[in-house]
Amino acid sequence: MNSNKTQKTTASEAAPVQPAANRRQFLSTAGAAAGAVAATSGVHTEVLGQNPQSPTEAVRIALVGAGGRGGGAVNNTLTINPNVELVAIADIDEEKPARLRDQMAKRYEKKVKISDQSLYTGLDAYKKILDDESVDLVIFTTPPGFRPQHVMDAVDAGKHVFAEKPTCVDPAGYRVCLKAHQKAIANKTAIVTGTQYRRQVNYVEAIRRLHAGEIGDIIGATSRYCSNGIWYRNRRDGMSDTEYQIYNWMHFIWLSGDQITEQAVHNIDLMNWLMQGPPESAFGGGGRFTRPKDSEMWDSMSIDYRYPGNRFISFKCRQIPGAKGENGTMIYGSEGTAQILGGNGGAWLKDKDGNEIWSMKGDIGAAYEQEHKDLVQSIRAGDPIVEFAETAASSLTAVMGRMAAYSGQDVSWDFVTKESTLQLFPDDIDLSASRESGHAIPGKTKLV
Incomplete structure (x- = not known):
């Protein structure tokens, strides 16, 4: 299946709710x-x-x-x-x-x-x-x-x-x-x-303090989910295209949604949590340099998300072997700054003079x-x-960023929720079927 091609949504209304078992x-x-x-x-x-x-x-x-x-x-x-x-x-x-x-x-x-x-x-x-x-x-x-x-x-x-x-x-x-x-x-x-970050105590407390105004009004943020690569599985003898793509699912967009959706959604979820709702639009780009030939994934994406009040969060995700890894979000307020790191990295708030006013260690295992x-x-x-x-x-916020990067267009929340007919995942799957693949090219990949 070519991830640049689309099908119209055919999902029908579900049956009426039945009595609970x-x-x-x-x-x-x-x-x-x-x-x-x-x-x-x-x-x-x-x-x-x-x-x-x-x-x-x-x-x-x-x-x-x-x-x-x-x-x-x-x-x-x-x-x-x-x-x-x-x-x-x-x-x-x-x-x-x-x-x-x-x-x-x-x-x-x-x-x-x-x-x-x-x-x-x-x-x-x-x-x-x-x-x-x-x-x-x-x-x-x-x-x-x-x-x-x-x-x-x-x-x-x-x-x-x-x-x-x-x-x-x-x-x-x-x-x-x-x-x-x-x-x-x-x-x-x-x-x-x-x-799990929604239940990690340092995340919960940091967001509570930010919403309470401890560093003033939230002006914007930068967020990064940069790692050193991701797994890849070679095709086994006798596999059809569909069987292989499900086996190697990370690398095919109809199954994974690319790294911004599959992996980096944790940070994007934090962004929406911080801003108390989804962004109004997304604009960005990226590319591919080190992926296997048949992988549809990009190596990196950089997206500017515009939230209500004309506030921006600049987001970057990257999976490149040998490149520096970084996972966390830096938040800028009118009266100070905050940082919330991924994993067990912890969180802190500082005033305008750089004095720490609160900090807490992280425990991602407990959150899981x-x-x-x-x-x-x-x-x-x-x-x-x-x-x-x-x-x-x-x-969908992650998907919106991917759609913006893939197409090279400015993509709005209203478009993806109300107008887009993009359906990558088929209604029926034939494991024996042939399936095309191919990576997105901005300017050629259409916004649907």
Whole structure:
């Protein structure tokens, strides 16, 4: 598939919301009842028991996408949450589900309860998980292009969801995300996303202080996500074009959205969080120098995002082996500055004279776990978190920057949300099919 070609969006309105599954109702009402008992006793009580007929029934979790991020997400939720069980795994690769099941069973023997019959493979393997009424929560860590429809189908099936970032790679997928968000609210099912900085304590506190005006009015910022390269997988003998592109998904835009969407969305999400909403427009450029010949990815992008109030954030992302890495955001206020670094880098605020007025260390490992803890606790409390639209907006902000760089045009938020017909991810996938590829060229690649 040529990433410069487009298809019209054909996503139809989803079916009416069905009544919530009995098991989900039981978990939420039982969790709420247990919370009420704890509140009246004056003692905080974790929901822990094992009796399936009690308010402490285990939350049953399934995974779709058994690669490295899938293994990381499962490890996070099994580590931080008491009384959860991993009960099914699906992946397109027939070897991965069993391998990951065995790895997790060695670490969490009592929390991994997966028979061979609950290991699924193939493009439609996730549907078998959604058909299993005993599954409460599904974790999606597939290539991002799959995310919108996978989550929509899960919401239709009455499942709670953890969805890795980004949540879409094009405007068509963004619109599906918005529908899924609204249906989840109506269904009373949770959708928590893998934007762990939203739950990293130094990020949360820094943003709280910035919104409280501790360095005055926010004037603008610079943000960078620059790393030293990314993985690449050589084609295996006998693979069709489609099979190869899914296997090597990072390098094909219909699956990954390019680095600005797949990797750098973390910093773009921080930008929108800081500015309390998405930008009005994007203008920028970039290029490719070191990518493998068949990769559609660019090496670097530099985008100027204009936010309401004529405030600008200059954003750069880069993946070039041997080049200097840098990950963080510098914020400029009318009364001082702030810096929030990626990973464990920490954060600080300074006044106009450069005196530090606040700082805090970072702990990204705790944040990865906290997002899964918050999700499960919201399910048990009967008050499910639904944050899909928020992360979809950050994902589309990244897509908007990519569209601006690829086309060489100024791209507005109104255009990508209301007018663009760009749909990179097909409605149906034929694994045996041939598929074109090719990288974008500004001035030739059209804005659609």
